[in-house]
Amino acid sequence: xxxxxxxxxxxxxxxxxxxxxxxxxxxxxxxxxxxxxxxxxxxxxxxxxxxxxxxxxxxxxxxxxxxxxxxxxxxxxxxxxxxxxxxxxxxxxxxxxxxxxxxxxxxxxxxxxxxxxxxxxxxxxxxxxxxxxxxxxxxxxxxxxxxxxxxxxxxxxxxxxxxxxxxxxxxxxxxxxxxxxxxxxxxxxxxxxxxxxxxxxxxxxxxxxxxxxxxxxxxxxxxxxxxxxxxxxxxxxxxxxxxxxxxxxxxxxxxxxxxxxxxxxxxxxxxxxxxxxxxxxxxxxxxxxxxxxxxxxxxxxxxxxxxxxx
Amino acid sequence: xxxxxxxxxxxxxxxxxxxxxxxxxxxxxxxxxxxxxxxxxxxxxxxxxxxxxxxxxxxxxxxxxxxxxxxxxxxxxxxxxxxxxxxxxxxxxxxxxxxxxxxxxxxxxxxxxxxxxxxxxxxxxxxxxxxxxxxxxxxxxxxxxxxxxxxxxxxxxxxxxxxxxxxxxxxxxxxxxxxxxxxxxxxxxxxxxxxxxxxxxxxxxxxxxxxxxxxxxxxxxxxxxxxxxxxxxxxxxxxxxxxxxxxxxxxxxxxxxxxxxxxxxxxxxxxxxxxxxxxxxxxxxxxxxxxxxxxxxxxxxxxxxxxxxxxxxxxxxxxxxxxxxxxxxxxxxxxxxxxxxxxxxxxxxxxxxxxxxxxxxxxxxxxxxxxxxxxxxxxxxxxxxxxxxxxxxxxxxxxxxxxxxxxxxxxxxxxxxxxxxxxxxxxxxxxxxxxxxxxxxxxxxxxxxxxxxxxxxxxxxxxxxxxxxxxxxxxxxxxxxxxx
Numbered sequence: 001x002x003x004x005x006x007x008x009x010x011x012x013x014x015x016x017x018x019x020x021x022x023x024x025x026x027x028x029x030x031x032x033x034x035x036x037x038x039x040x041x042x043x044x045x046x047x048x049x050x051x052x053x054x055x056x057x058x059x060x061x062x063x064x065x066x067x068x069x070x071x072x073x074x075x076x077x078x079x080x081x082x083x084x085x086x087x088x089x090x091x092x093x094x095x096x097x098x099x100x101x102x103x104x105x106x107x108x109x110x111x112x113x114x115x116x117x118x119x120x121x122x123x124x125x126x127x128x129x130x131x132x133x134x135x136x137x138x139x140x141x142x143x144x145x146x147x148x149x150x151x152x153x154x155x156x157x158x159x160x161x162x163x164x165x166x167x168x169x170x171x172x173x174x175x176x177x178x179x180x181x182x183x184x185x186x187x188x189x190x191x192x193x194x195x196x197x198x199x200x201x202x203x204x205x206x207x208x209x210x211x212x213x214x215x216x217x218x219x220x221x222x223x224x225x226x227x228x229x230x231x232x233x234x235x236x237x238x239x240x241x242x243x244x245x246x247x248x249x250x251x252x253x254x255x256x257x258x259x260x261x262x263x264x265x266x267x268x269x270x271x272x273x274x275x276x277x278x279x280x281x282x283x284x285x286x287x288x289x290x291x292x293x294x295x296x297x298x299x300x301x302x303x304x305x306x307x308x309x310x
Numbered sequence: 311x312x313x314x315x316x317x318x319x320x321x322x323x324x325x326x327x328x329x330x331x332x333x334x335x336x337x338x339x340x341x342x343x344x345x346x347x348x349x350x351x352x353x354x355x356x357x358x359x360x361x362x363x364x365x366x367x368x369x370x371x372x373x374x375x376x377x378x379x380x381x382x383x384x385x386x387x388x389x390x391x392x393x394x395x396x397x398x399x400x401x402x403x404x405x406x407x408x409x410x411x412x413x414x415x416x417x418x419x420x421x422x423x424x425x426x427x428x429x430x431x432x433x434x435x436x437x438x439x440x441x442x443x444x445x446x447x448x449x450x451x452x453x454x455x456x457x458x459x460x461x462x463x464x465x466x467x468x469x470x471x472x473x474x475x476x477x478x479x480x481x482x483x484x485x486x487x488x489x490x491x492x493x494x495x496x497x498x499x500x501x502x503x504x505x506x507x508x509x510x511x512x513x514x515x516x517x518x519x520x521x522x523x524x525x526x527x528x529x530x531x532x533x534x535x536x537x538x539x540x541x542x543x544x545x546x547x548x549x550x551x552x553x554x555x556x557x558x559x560x561x562x563x564x565x566x567x568x569x570x571x572x573x574x575x576x577x578x579x580x581x582x583x584x585x586x587x588x589x590x591x592x593x594x595x596x597x598x599x600x601x602x603x604x605x606x607x608x609x610x611x612x613x614x615x616x617x618x619x620x621x622x623x624x625x626x627x628x629x630x631x632x633x634x635x636x637x638x639x640x641x642x643x644x645x646x647x648x649x650x651x652x653x654x655x656x657x658x659x660x661x662x663x664x665x666x667x668x669x670x671x672x673x674x675x676x677x678x679x680x681x682x683x684x685x686x687x688x689x690x691x692x693x694x695x696x697x698x699x700x701x702x703x704x705x706x707x708x709x710x711x712x713x714x715x716x717x718x719x720x721x722x723x724x725x726x727x728x729x730x731x732x733x734x735x736x737x738x739x740x741x742x743x744x745x746x747x748x749x750x751x752x753x754x755x756x757x758x759x760x761x762x763x764x765x766x767x768x769x770x771x772x773x774x775x776x777x778x779x780x781x782x783x784x785x786x787x788x789x790x791x792x793x794x
Binding site: 049155 | 389390448449
C-alpha cells in the first residue's frame, strides 16, 4: 500500500509534468500550425532608412514569398530598432530583417535562426559603418577635432549608427563616449542621421555605407560635400532571421525560396526592388567579429538594453 | 434600270451611312463626355480618397506620437495609397496633356491641366518632404527634433490637404462644366438625330419616287409606242433616251420597227410593180388578143381572099376562053375588013379592050394563084408598071396623078415578082386611100450599089410613127392604114 502510494506520488507528478510538457508542445505546434493555417507570415523591417521607402522596397518580396510559400507574407514596419526583440519575444512577428548588432543582441536572449541575406547590386552582402562630416566642418580624422561636437547617430542597437563609433573612439582611447560629444542625436534611421548632418543639426554622423550610397543620388548636396572620417570592418548586412520555434520545414522552405529567388523572373523583380542580386545563406558565425567589437567596448550583449524608449 | 436601281439604292445607302456616321459621331461625343464625367467622378473619388488617406495618415501619426500605438504600418500604407493615387492621377492628367487631339479642341483645359500639374508638382514635393519628416519623426529619439518635425509634418499635412481641396474643387467645377456640355450635346445630338432621320426618310421617298418614275416612264412610253406600231403606225418611234435596259430595249424596238417599215415599203413597191406588171400584162394580153383577133380576121379575110382568088381564077379561066374567042373573032372580022372600014376601027377598039380584059383576067389569075415563093431576075420598073396597070381600073385612081421617075437602065434583081406586085398594090392602094381628095403619087427607082431603091411617096396625111410598125403586117387593112 505504501509502496503504491509512494509510487503514485512519484509517478503522478512526473506523469503530469510529462503530460503538461506534451500539452505545451502540442499547443506550440498548434500555434505554429495556426499561423500557417491563418496564412500569415509576418516579417518585420527595421527603419534603417525612410520607412515609406522601406515598405516599398520589401513589398514585392512579400508578394513573391506569398505566392511561393502559399501563405500570406506580411511586412511589418518597426518604428525603432529597439522593438524587434519584443516583437520576437511576443511572437507577434515570425521573422525580421535584422540589423547585425540587433541580431547579436536578440540571438543572445532568444532563439532566432539566420536564414539568408541579400547581396546588394555590385556584389556586396556586407556593410561598413562610416563616420562622416560635410566639407568645411573643420573636422578630420583626428578625433580631437570631434570633441564637443554634435553627433548624429542612428540608434543604440545599430552597429554603424552606434557600436562602431563607440568602438572606434574606444580604440582611440575615449572611454566616455556619451560625454565626448556636446550632443548625441539618435535620429532613428541611417538616412535621418545623414540628413541631420547636412541640415546642420549635427557636425558629424555615423551610418551604414550602403545607406549613404543610396541617399547620395537623391541629395546632390550630400554627394558633393560628404567627407568620410572613419570606416568599420565589414559585417553582414540585413539578415532575414526567423523565430527558432518555427517548424523546420517552414524555415527550409523559406530558405530555399530565398536562395533560388534570382533564378525566377518574378524573384528577380523582387530582388531589383531591394537593389539586390540574390540572397545568400548566412550563418551565426559571421557575426562573431561584431560580438568581439561589443566585447571591446565592454558591452554585455545579454544585458545591454534595447533602449526601446519610445 | 439596274443602274438606276443601283444608283438609287446607293444614294439611299450613302445617306444612311452619312446619317449613321453623324449619329455615331454624336453618340461618340456623348459617350466621350459620359466617360469624361465618369473619369471626373473617379478623379474626384480619388481626391476624396487622398484627403481621407492624408487625414488618416495624420491621425495615425498623432496616435503614434501620442504613444497610443507603435504601429506605423497603417500610416505608411495610407501614404503609399496616397502615392499610388497621386501617381494614377498624374498619369491621367499627363495623358490628357499629351493628347494633341484633345488639346486642339480644348485649349482652356490645357491651361487648367497645366495649373493642375503645377499643383500636383507642389503636392508631390510636399508629400516627399512629408515622408522624409515623418520617417525621421517616428524613428528619432531627439525631443527637440521631434517637436520641430511634428510641427513641420502638421503644416505639410495641412498644406497637402489644402492643395487637395483646391484640386478637388477644380475637378468638381470641371465635372459640372463637362456635365453641362454633355447635356447640351445630348440636346444637339437629339436634334441632329431627329433631323437626320427625317431628312433620310424624305430623301429616300424622293429617290424612291424618282427611281419608280425613271423606271415606269420609259416603260409606259415603250408600251404606248408598241401599241401605236401594233395599230399600224410604222412611222412612230419610241421616245426613250435612257441609257439603261429600257433604253436599249426601246432602241432595239425602234430598229426593229425601222426594218419592218423598210420591209413594208419594199412590199408596197413590189405590189405596185406587180400591179403595173399586171396592168401591162393585161394590156399585152389585150393587145395580143386584139392582134389575135385581127390575125384571125386577116386569116378569115385571107381565106376569103383565097376563096375569092380561087373564085377569080375560076372566073378568069372561064372568062378568058370567051375573051379569047371574042379576040379571035374580032381579029378575024377585022382582018376581013378593009382598013378604011369604020367597023374596023371599032373592032380594033374591041380588040384593045378585049386584050385589056385578058390582061386583067391574067392579072387576076396571077394574083389569085397560090403564093409560092419564086425568085428570079426581075425588072423592077416592069413590075411597077404592071402593078399600076392592074390598079388602073380602080375608080379612086382617077383623081390621082401618077408621076414616074424610073431609072432607065435599072438593075435586074433577084425577087419574087408576084409578091412584089402584091406589096406594091398594097402600098399604092394605101397611098391612094390616104389621098381621098386626090393628090400626087410619085414612084421613083434608082440603082444603088449592086441593088436598087424603090421609093413611093404620096401627098396624103402620112402614117403616125407608132403605127408604122404595123405597116409590115400583111393583114392590115388598106383602109385602116389609110385612115391611120
